[in-house]
Amino acid sequence: xxxxxxxxxxxxxxxxxxxxxxxxTLDIASGELTALLGPSGCGKTTTMKMIxxxxxxxxxxxxxxxxxxxxxxxxxxxxxMVFQNYLLFPYMSVADNVGFGLRMRKxxxxxxxxxxAQMLALVKLPDLGRRxxxxxxxxxxxxxxxxRALIVKxxxxxxxEPLSNLDAHLRIEMRDLIRGIQKxxxxxxxxxxxxxxxxxxxxxxxxxxxxxxxRQYDAPDAFYRRPADAEVTGFFGGRNLLxxxxxxxxxxxxxxxxxxxxxxxxxxxLLTFRPETVRIGPAPVNALxxxxxxxxxxxTQTRLRLAVASQTIEAxxxxxxxxxxxxxxxITVNLPPDSLWVMEGTA
Amino acid sequence: MTRPSPLSRxxxxxxxxxxxxxxxxxxxxxxxxxxARGWRFPDLLxxxxxxQAWEYALxxxxxxxxxxxxxxxxxxxxxxxSILVGVPAGRALGLYRFRGKGLVELLILAPVIVPGIAVALxxxxxxxxxxLTNTLAGVVLVHLVPTLPYMTLVMAGIYANYDPAFExxxxxxxxxxxxxxxxxxxxxxxxxxxxxxLFAFLVSWSQYVLTLLIGGGRVITLxxxxxxxxxxxxxxxxxxxxxxxxxxxxLILLFTARHLSGANGAVGGFGRx
Numbered sequence: 265x266x267x268x269x270x271x272x273x274x275x276x277x278x279x280x281x282x283x284x285x286x287x288x289t290l291d292i293a294s295g296e297l298t299a300l301l302g303p304s305g306c307g308k309t310t311t312m313k314m315i316x317x318x319x320x321x322x323x324x325x326x327x328x329x330x331x332x333x334x335x336x337x338x339x340x341x342x343x344x345m346v347f348q349n350y351l352l353f354p355y356m357s358v359a360d361n362v363g364f365g366l367r368m369r370k371x372x373x374x375x376x377x378x379x380x381a382q383m384l385a386l387v388k389l390p391d392l393g394r395r396x397x398x399x400x401x402x403x404x405x406x407x408x409x410x411x412r413a414l415i416v417k418x419x420x421x422x423x424x425e426p427l428s429n430l431d432a433h434l435r436i437e438m439r440d441l442i443r444g445i446q447k448x449x450x451x452x453x454x455x456x457x458x459x460x461x462x463x464x465x466x467x468x469x470x471x472x473x474x475x476x477x478x479r480q481y482d483a484p485d486a487f488y489r490r491p492a493d494a495e496v497t498g499f500f501g502g503r504n505l506l507x508x509x510x511x512x513x514x515x516x517x518x519x520x521x522x523x524x525x526x527x528x529x530x531x532x533x534l535l536t537f538r539p540e541t542v543r544i545g546p547a548p549v550n551a552l553x554x555x556x557x558x559x560x561x562x563x564t565q566t567r568l569r570l571a572v573a574s575q576t577i578e579a580x581x582x583x584x585x586x587x588x589x590x591x592x593x594x595i596t597v598n599l600p601p602d603s604l605w606v607m608e609g610t611a
Numbered sequence: 612m613t614r615p616s617p618l619s620r621x622x623x624x625x626x627x628x629x630x631x632x633x634x635x636x637x638x639x640x641x642x643x644x645x646x647a648r649g650w651r652f653p654d655l656l657x658x659x660x661x662x663q664a665w666e667y668a669l670x671x672x673x674x675x676x677x678x679x680x681x682x683x684x685x686x687x688x689x690x691x692x693s694i695l696v697g698v699p700a701g702r703a704l705g706l707y708r709f710r711g712k713g714l715v716e717l718l719i720l721a722p723v724i725v726p727g728i729a730v731a732l733x734x735x736x737x738x739x740x741x742x743l744t745n746t747l748a749g750v751v752l753v754h755l756v757p758t759l760p761y762m763t764l765v766m767a768g769i770y771a772n773y774d775p776a777f778e779x780x781x782x783x784x785x786x787x788x789x790x791x792x793x794x795x796x797x798x799x800x801x802x803x804x805x806x807x808x809l810f811a812f813l814v815s816w817s818q819y820v821l822t823l824l825i826g827g828g829r830v831i832t833l834x835x836x837x838x839x840x841x842x843x844x845x846x847x848x849x850x851x852x853x854x855x856x857x858x859x860x861x862l863i864l865l866f867t868a869r870h871l872s873g874a875n876g877a878v879g880g881f882g883r884x
Contacts, residue, residue, distance in 0.1 A: 317782070343783065351776055
């Protein structure tokens with residue numbers, strides 16, 4: 265069990281105008297599964313490599329349980345990184361790949377064989393030890409890479425885009441496997457991803473990094489319900505943003521006067537709500553009348569765009585509710601006050 | 612693979628025959644000479660056969676055995692040094708971008724382009740000052756001039772297709788830098804070391820001018836000895852030494868053909884069809 269603390273972590277590559285990672289401070293609780301989320305080039309892989317000891321930070325510190333690890337060589341940190349392309353050693357069998365870390369620690373052969381068998385069973389590949397990595401599918405290779413990392417009992421496990429190279433049904437299987445093993449073994453785990461869905465389905469907490477800076481560090485659902493600013497909202501696919509002024513539990517904006525939940529921020533700000541919280545039908549408060557601009561069927565849901573006053577708002581409805589609604593129809597919708605969120609910023 | 616047409620088949624056979632004619636046929640007179648006792652112009656074969664040339668060549672008097680030892684020693688040392696320098700140099704050229712890389716590549720190729728004698732004459736003065744002329748060490752060093760380019764270029768090619776992230780992965784799994792090199796880097800670059808090393812060995816083995824100039828006639832390798840007998844007109848002894856001289860080349864050729872080509876070849880595109 266290891267608590268990981270990053271303090272003011274900054275990395276500037278020689279010759280680069282801006283730092284790849286700028287003053288990142290992150291407190292990762294012991295045994296937690298944390299996602300570093302951001303578009304490619306935002307500094308998340310740089311962060312991972314600095315924790316693994318494969319890159320030195322320009323400034324800042326990394327501590328495990330309060331002790332700085334910056335001076336330790338990668339092999340002495342107790343951190344194992346699983347790369348996105350798995351990097352199984354092609355000259356070794358699957359079993360030799362999994363046993364690699366123990367061989368490097370000069371563990372007796374018989375014990376290595378035992379533990380390799382256990383690990384392969386843990387990742388549900390019990391009979392593939394004698395194969396070559398090139399004979400395995402992508403999903404199997406990833407599980408071997410995971411077994412190879414777990415066998416050395418790392419204090420901190422780092423995963424680089426763990427689900428990105430897998431197709432849809434394998435992603436769910438792999439997500440369950442990673443979560444299951446991670447909770448059983450209680451290893452503090454950090455993974456990076458550019459995919460917000462991957463982050464929210466896998467992580468206990470998500471750190472969103474945009475342009476080298478931490479923008480929000482929160483539980484997964486907070487990014488939908490309580491985004492920090494317009495950019496975070498946009499990154500998570502939210503498009504309903506309305507500038508206005510919040511006062512006395514009401515928000516004045518182009519849609520009119522909206523009733524806010526208790527404790528909402530006051531003053532000038534941006535109002536946002538998730539498209540899936542929009543309800544069809546009239547209501548005592550926050551009812552809006554709008555005209556349907558267009559309709560997109562997305563399989564499990566249907567996306568509508570509505571012209572309300574001078575604004576366009578987006579709503580996502582179950583297909584059976586949206587079925588009878590046609591572009592051009594005038595409909596009444598309402599926004600439950602609990603679904604509204606006021607954040608800092610102007611349009 | 613499709614079945615070749617009759618025409619391309621016969622062309623294939625023809626080119627095979629010509630290859631044998633070119634490579635093997637010149638060796639036949641050499642072999643005959645080494646067993647001949649007098650072989651004059653109009654005769655197709657010698658009048659008399661004898662072991663004389665071989666007896667002499669393998670005796671202590673001729674110096675062949677001693678010089679074989681010297682040649683092996685020099686070629687081995689030159690190969691080892693080439694590997695020692697060529698592997699890191701090839702890594703730098705294959706993996707990293709740096710200023711002046713084009714110039715470095717040109718300079719590494721230069722000894723192959725510039726005639727060896729020009730290089731050797733220039734080096735001679737330097738080697739005299741360093742006291743390296745007429746010494747085995749001096750000859751080994753000057754052999755690096757033609758061997759290093761081959762070693763470095765082969766390794767640069769290997770490293771250009773090599774992913775150094777494997778080394779980071781090994782470190783992350785707990786391997787020390789030395790363990791990482793032995794268990795991860797070395798297996799990946801071994802085909803290059805073998806091919807480059809064999810090249811270096813053969814290039815050193817066949818040096819004449821450089822050995823003569825720097826060795827000053829004190830360090831006598833097989834080609835020097837061979838040339839002595841050839842210019843003295845002893846065709847029988849020249850034949851015997853010649854056969855001994857080409858043996859490593861043939862052995863290495865067989866080894867490379869067996870291990871480095873074919874379906875499981877370690878070096879792609881090397882003798883692979």
